[in-house]
Amino acid sequence: MHGTLSRPHPRPRRLPASPLILRLAFRELRSGLQGFGIFLACIALGVAAIAGVSSLSRSLTEGIGHEGRRILGGDMAFSLLQREANPAERAFLARAGQVGTVAGLRAMAIAGDKGSALVELKAVDGSYPAVGVLETDPQLAPVDLLAERNGAFGAAADPVLLARLDMKVGDRVTVGDATIEFRASLRSEPDKIASGIGLGPRLLVSQDALAATGLVQPGSLVRWTYRLILPPALATEDGLTRIEAEAGRVLPEAGWSIRTRMNADPRFAKNIERFTQFLTLVGLTALLVGGVGVANAVRGFVDRKRASIATLKSLGAPGGQVVALYLTQVMAMAAIGIVIGLVVGGALPFIVTALFGHLLPIPIEPTLAWGQLGIALLYGLLTALVFALGPLGRAHDIPVSGLFRDQIEPGRAWPRKRYLVALALTVTALVGLAVFAAYDRRIALMFVGAAVASFALLRLVALGIMALARRLPRPRSTGPRLALANIHRPGALTPSLVLSLGLGITLLVTLAVIDTNLSRQLRQTLPERAPSFFFLDIPNARADDFEKFLTQEAPGAQVERVPMMRGRLVTLGGIPVSQVNASEEVSWVLDGDRGITYAAKIPEGSSLVAGEWWPADYRGKPLVSFESKVAEGLGLSLGDDITVNVLGRNITATIANLRQVEWRSLGINFVMVFSPNAFAGAPHTHLATVTFQNGSDAKTDAQILRQAAQTFPMVTSVRVKDALEAVNDIVSQLVMAIRGASSIALVASLLVLAGALAAGHRARLYDAVVLKTLGATRTRLLSAYALEYGILGAASAVFGLLAGTLAAYLIITQVMNLTFALDLSGALLASALAVFVTVGLGLAGTWRILSQKPAQYLRSL
Incomplete structure (x- = not known):
């Protein structure tokens, strides 16, 4: 050996636990995704x-952001209500850039014998559209479309208006004192979103046509919007901010609403965020309901792996490594499901754009929202982990004896402390994600509380059913006796079925009751209690004449008239409204202009809850009465000062009292009612209503509308039934969207139900084998199982009815501020259908079990 010692062979290195677990986990996964x-x-x-x-x-938010300039009609927009910009304000705008003017108001289009129709009149100047393209049919240049020719001003009309008046291109109508000719139908306005949702179809005319109508009077509810096209040096984000700040500094009492292309339509963007949160919570509901299916699947997975677990333990594998091995497999499966969900969800904007992009009235820019996809990824991982830790934690204590003889009775009821701690941390992380990723954290917290309460209550319901079944006397008949025993025996399906079915029925009932109440409010209660007509823009000088006219045309009807102006809140308690931390429910009061009035006595439909009403001859500092809930949401109380901008003047008033208002009657009422001396001498119009005690028919309504349009062409008439139908259409579309989104949660609930039944397959298999060996027939076993599923379904339905009705009540009364009416017709039908599906699914799975041959299973008993 040349004097050298031979080296001993090195000992084989033992693989660390983690690589070994990964190797074993992925080796087992080669067998496929069965189960x-x-x-x-x-x-x-x-x-x-x-x-x-x-x-x-x-994608919608990105589309609005990128298309903000087109939506707004320029780089900036300055809006004023009831008045045009004065010379100083026009000069300020002209110094900043190119100015375009658009005016908007409601008016009546009178078509002679064909009747009249409420329209949203939009008057533009020669620069329109400064951004984007106006599309008409036939396609005409704006100068040809709107010019005065042969004694009539040109206009583009919404096709709905042409259909409503049974007219066509080339026909003429009268608006105020002007003759208007329909020269084209309106296909698309580039700035349609910024104009908002109107009660009537659009009628596009020129500024000259508006002047010729005579509708623009002192106090008329005309919104003037001045759009700026800025030079490139000022069109930056910093430049927009600088001009907006300078406008507030140079013209502090202008009272205009300022928007930039960066926030072209903040109300629309806010509504998108709100609706997105709601749909996200629906998706999270689907994920949580699906989490029950995850728990069932993992429990079934552990059940199938009992022999493998016992084998590993007999070879010396610690329980912790066994749990880690199968947790790795479960999370690998979860990762596959999450990737599938992310691919489908990420592709949705592109699919919607490809299929419906040309139909959408709003710009959409499909994009891969990596941040949102990351949040969905976290939701999926945390949900899978939350619902997998419990069943896998119990696998830690599966005995080695399970290798040698099948056991169907569960062992340890609760997993070890380490797994409970991990479960608590994961649940906390999931709750934290749901709350901090939400637009409105208060609603997110309510959702979390409702979810926790639902899971806890359903667990108690399941335990209660099992305890009751255990204590009931044993029936003599075999079928009922077996059904009762199945409900409370070890390893019973009761907890899984009650949880999955209870959640599904609760959601079904909640949606059904909300839908019923919304329909009732819009189609029954409101039309019976509401006025028949609203009349707007009644000139102050002719208010008495118009009231006399209504008294003559509608004898016996109740006529109510009040002065009306529009004002924009500037400060609350000395604090600028931009710095006021208002609650979400009342923040709309600070958004733009509000209708205001003055009165010597408390309006009908109102009642004082704090303070005192002012004397009829009051002459002191201006006072104001505030709606109590709005005041609470704004942090206002008696004695606080508020400042409103009306017609370019800031007026400060002290809150003298708080009122509770019955808004659902649709009578005349306002958030703010001032003392009469607050607006002494100020130009204003009047608002009137006509209410028939026993309702009115279509013929009477048509006659009143026709006579009012002909006698007082400057007055805008709104038929309440038509307005309610427009609102009902919008609400119906929202309800359909909610139903579509909620169907995802219902599908998840159905999957969970099927999974719960599949998870109990093994225990039911042994039951069937033993009972068939003892002579039980298939018919007798099916009847016993049908009775068991029917009892569990009925108990879950009762819980779902109670919980769903309570949830609907809270949403209707606390969120929507509507009156609740108990109508369970749709809810009962949904519950019965859910119970029928449960029994059907259960029997379908049982039939397959009963077809198994006993011999191969008897050998392992």
Whole structure:
């Protein structure tokens, strides 16, 4: 050996636990995904819902942001209500850039014998459209479309208006004192979103036509918008901010609302965020419901792996490594489901754009929203982990004897402390993500509380059913006796079925009751209690004449008239409104102009809750009465000062009292009612309503509308039934969207139900084998199982009815501020259908079990 010693062979190195676990986990996964179908579907469905909703929202927000200049009609927009800009304000705007003017108001288009129609009149100047393209049919240049020719001003009309008046291009109508000729139908306005949703169809005319109508009088509700096209040096984000700040400094009492292309329509963007949060919570509901399916699938997975677990333990594997091995497999499965959900959700904006992009009235820019997809990824991972830790933690204590003889009775009821701690941390992380990723954290907290309460209550319901079944007398008949024993025996399906079915029925009932109440409010209660007509823009000089006219045309009806102006809140308690931290429910009061009035006595439909009303001859400092809930949301109390800008003047008033207002009657009422001396001499118009005690028919309504339009062409008439139908259409579309989104959660609930039944397959298999060996017939076993599923379904339905009705009550009364009416017709039908599906699914799975041959299973008993 040349004097050298031979080296001993090195000992084989022992692989660290982590690589070994990974090797074993992925080696077992080679056998396929058998038994994980429902698991994957539940995870993929929930993640796809969250990722799709958030991605679509981001695409809409991006579209609005990138198309802000077109939506706004310029780089900046300065809006004034009831007055045009004065010379100083016009000079300021002209120094900043190119100015375009647009005026908007409601008016009546009178078509002679064909009747009249409420229209949203939009008057533009010669520079319109400064950005984007105006599309008409036939396509005409704006100068030809709107010019005065042969004694009539040209206009582009919404096709709805032409259909409503049974007219066509080339026909003429009268608006105020002007003759308007329909020269084209309006196909698309580049700035349609910024104009908002109107009660009537659009009628586009020129500024000269507006002047010829005679509708612009002192106090008329005309919104004047001045749009700026800035030079490139000022069109930057910093430049926009600088001009906005300078406008506030140079013209502090202008009272205009300023928007830039960076926030072309903040109200629309805010509504997108609100609706996105709601749909995200629906998606999270689907994910949580699917989490129950995850738990069922993992429990079934552990049950199938009992022999493998016992084998590993007999070879010396610690319980912790066994749990880590199968947790790795479960999370690998979850990762597959999450990837599927992310792909579907991320592709949704592109699919919507490809299929419906040309139909959408809003710009959408499909994009991969990586931040939102990352949040959906976290939701999926945390949900899978939360619902997998419990069943896997119990696998730690599966005895080695399970290798040698099948056991169907569960062992340890609770996993060890380490797994409970891990579960608590994961639940905390999931709750934290749901709250901090939400637009409105208060609603997110309510959702979390409702979810926790639902899971806890359903668990108690399941335990109560099992305890009751255990204590009931044993029936003599075999079928009922077996059904009762199945409900409370070890390893019973009761907890899983009650949880999955209870959540599904609760969601179904909640949606059904909300839908019923909304329909009732819009179609029954409101039309019976509401006025028949609203009349707007009644000139102050002719208000008495118009009231006499209404009294003659509608004898016996109640006529109510009040002065009306528009004002914009500037400060609350000396604090600028931009710095006021208002609650979400009342923040709309600070957004733009509000209708205001003055009165010597408290308005009908109001009642004082604090303070005193001012004397009829009050002459002191201006006082104001505030709606109590709005005041509370704004942090206002008696004695606080508020400042409103009306017609370019800042007026400060002290809160003298707080009122509770019955808004649902649709009578005349306002958030702010001032003392009469606050607006002495200020130009204003009047608002009137006509209410028939026993309702009115279509013929009477048509006659009043026709006579009012002919006698007072400057007055805008709104038939309340038509307005309610417009609102009902919008609400119906929202309800359909909610139903569509909620169907995802219902599908998840159905999957979970199927998974719960599949998870109990092994225990039911042994039951069937033993009972068939003892002589039980298939018919007798099916009747016993049908009775068991029917009892569990009925108990879950009762819980779902109670919980769903309570949830609907809270949403209707606290969120929507509507009156709740108990109508369970739709809810009962939904519950019965859910119970029928439960029994059907259960029997379908049982039939397959009963077809198994006993011999192969008897050998392992």
